[in-house]
Amino acid sequence: QQPVQSPQAVILREGEDAVINCSSSKALYSVHWYRQKHGEAPVFLMILLKGGEQKGHDKISASFNEKKQQSSLYLTASQLSYSGTYFCGTEQGGSEKLVFGKGTKLTVNP
Amino acid sequence: SAVISQKPSRDICQRGTSLTIQCQVDSQVTMMFWYRQQPGQSLTLIATANQGSEATYESGFVIDKFPISRPNLTFSTLTVSNMSPEDSSIYLCSVTGATVPGYTFGSGTRLTVV
Numbered sequence: 610q611q612p613v614q615s616p617q618a619v620i621l622r623e624g625e626d627a628v629i630n631c632s633s634s635k636a637l638y639s640v641h642w643y644r645q646k647h648g649e650a651p652v653f654l655m656i657l658l659k660g661g662e663q664k665g666h667d668k669i670s671a672s673f674n675e676k677k678q679q680s681s682l683y684l685t686a687s688q689l690s691y692s693g694t695y696f697c698g699t700e701q702g703g704s705e706k707l708v709f710g711k712g713t714k715l716t717v718n719p
Numbered sequence: 720s721a722v723i724s725q726k727p728s729r730d731i732c733q734r735g736t737s738l739t740i741q742c743q744v745d746s747q748v749t750m751m752f753w754y755r756q757q758p759g760q761s762l763t764l765i766a767t768a769n770q771g772s773e774a775t776y777e778s779g780f781v782i783d784k785f786p787i788s789r790p791n792l793t794f795s796t797l798t799v800s801n802m803s804p805e806d807s808s809i810y811l812c813s814v815t816g817a818t819v820p821g822y823t824f825g826s827g828t829r830l831t832v833v
Contacts, residue, residue, distance in 0.1 A: 611761070641821055650811060651762070653720075653821030696761065698822075705750050705815055707822065709762045 610635050612699045614710035621687050621717045629682040629713045631697030640673055640680040641698040641707055644691075651696060655682070684715070692717045721746050721814055725825030732802055732832050739798045740828045742812035747792035750815045752822075753785070755808045762811070768795040802832045 612633040619627050631640060639658045643651040657673035657680055670683045684691055694714045698707035722745040732738050742751065751768040766787055767775040774787035789795040799806050812825040 643822075650824035650826050651822075653823065656820045698762075706752070706764060706767060708764065711761045 611708055612697055612710040614695075614697055614713050616713060617711070618714040619716070621715070623687060623689060623717055623719055625687055625717075627684045627687060627715060629684070629695050629697075629715075630679065631681070631699070631710055632677070632679040633699050635678065635699075635701055637673075637675070637678050637699050637701060638703045639700040640671075641700070642669075642671055642680075642682050643696045643698065643709075644693045645696065645712075646693040654695075687715075687717045689717050689719065691715060720819045720821075721748055721816055721823045723812060723814065723823060723825040725812055725828060727828055728826060729829040730831070732830065734803050734832055736802055737798055737800045738802065738830060739796050740810055740812075742795045742797070742825055744793045744814055746816065748814040748816045749792075751789060751795045752813045753787060753795075753797045754811045754813060754824075756811060756827075757808050765797070765810075768797075768812075799830065802830075804832045806830065807832045 612631050615630045642655040644654055645651040655671045673680045694712045696709045696712045698709045700707055724743040726741045753765040754762045755765055756762045764777050765780045768787050768789040770789045784800055786798045809827045809829050811827045813822045815822055
């Protein structure tokens with residue numbers, strides 16, 4: 610079942626913060642976050658595992674509320690390079706298959 | 720992370736024909752997946768490519784339309800058969816490995832059916 614992302618779009622000025630949310634009606638094993646720039650492939654940002662472990666490699670943080678089956682991606686002090694569409698992908702039952710949300714388009718202006 | 724070579728990068732095909740997309744990874748990976756993405760839309764999982772056995776298809780996708788091969792741990796193909804304009808989309812392969820987190824995506828194949 611496709612997770613629900615909000616908001617659908619965000620426009621920021623450089624240096625501002627943003628939060629993108631992802632929720633599911635199903636019990637989740639993990640939540641992934643990806644950023645996709647126009648004409649390019651999605652790029653992995655972060656994975657949050659059931660039990661609280663986080664793995665990522667960028668200056669972006671995230672949280673995972675297992676009780677609510679919700680995840681939030683926190684973008685602080687945004688840079689122009691943060692512009693793109695952010696997708697959350699949810700995994701159920703350790704299958705390693707990801708179902709992606711509809712995406713949140715983030716635009717950072719100078 | 721793994722490096723993926725996906726070919727072709729784009730193609731324009733006549734309706735009724737078939738196109739085979741190749742996905743080559745520079746290291747052995749555990750899982751390989753095929754996704755479809757309409758421009759400006761989300762990614763939809765077509766199937767999981769299983770090494771040495773038949774692919775596992777998601778609801779709405781069938782083997783006759785999207786046959787998949789995965790002869791070893793570094794290579795897979797997706798064929799789009801008997802194409803119609805509705806098959807126009809971007810097709811992406813993705814992989815997961817044991818040593819790095821997350822999925823790595825190929826650069827995609829932009830298919831236009833006329």
